Amino acid sequence: MSAAELNFEIQQFYARQMRCLDGGDAAGFASTFTADAVFTHEPGEVITGRPVIAATTNANITRIRDAKVTRRHWFGMMVIEPESEDLIRTQYLAMTTSSNPDGGATVGAVSLVDDVLVRHDGQLSTASRTVRGDRVTR
Amino acid sequence: MSAAELNFEIQQFYARQMRCLDGGDAAGFASTFTADAVFTHEPGEVITGRPVIAATTNANITRIRDAKVTRRHWFGMMVIEPESEDLIRTQYLAMTTSSNPDGGATVGAVSLVDDVLVRHDGQLSTASRTVRGDRVTR
């Protein structure tokens, strides 16, 4: 697979993964992670495994719904570093926007994210994600 | 055409299409739609055909100029689903930013957009666009 084809595959993977999250589909979101995936929010919050990712995500979705905003995730400025056909490291900026019922939107947190993606049976999954919020790293 | 080549072509198409809009070129923007294109803003606002798209766009451009802001459209997190070489469905996030004369910028509306792109004589055009603002869909 060429670098450009891999890039396209990864962009599609992330667009679908985060559409699940922003659309409130915690199970669909969790299914894009490996069974034993490690999800870290620096500093210090680490959750492990698809069931815990699903449960945590579900709680976050409920919290956002209760706040009556629509949240979206935007990824950009992505560096893609394949170690092999089946293990790819990515690093990118992530930003959230939140739209409120009165109209208009605001930018939420901005983060620098490091992922490890793995391929099983031709399908990409996130094996590890480390999110460093800019307020923390500053 | 490979998936990566199609992706690049579509990214270029959108960058040029929206540069027309943000640059105040209503006719240029309308020319990137098919003659009978359907442009829907959920809920309920539907305009049809290149001349109506041009006229509506022109009114919007005037309104934004009168507000003395510079508006930009940003697309991201795009899913591309080709049905054939000549008909491609896309879905993406769209965000506007507005810069005011005193400096700084603010995020405007965030939307989820579904497009149908068609190819005639090798050239992509938007045959249909459906914009769902996040305040509406929440």
Next chain:
Amino acid sequence: MSAAELNFEIQQFYARQMRCLDGGDAAGFASTFTADAVFTHEPGEVITGRPVIAATTNANITRIRDAKVTRRHWFGMMVIEPESEDLIRTQYLAMTTSSNPDGGATVGAVSLVDDVLVRHDGQLSTASRTVRGDRVTR
């Protein structure tokens, strides 16, 4: 090199270039420009050459650190126009976000940027960059 491969190479180049800038590495950022690069902020501010770019960047980084924010650059809606294998023109939107220690982030300036990229010994560099802030161009 196909258009899609060139696009991917350019996206990687920009992600790494701006990671240097946002990470506070003025020398690393300057090294992504040609020795005699011309960097213009419209209207009227022109700096020339890698040492001057490094010094100016360093002053900006210090200013941002003193303001206690974390700044990020986001590029999008990019048009890529190769004149040859070794000279490529790009035009894109650029946006900054600034995160403050109390959490949350705000959008800073939005600009339309024109670059000339050149390739020497297989490596891309920025030979010229012209930044037009939207408050200026409006």
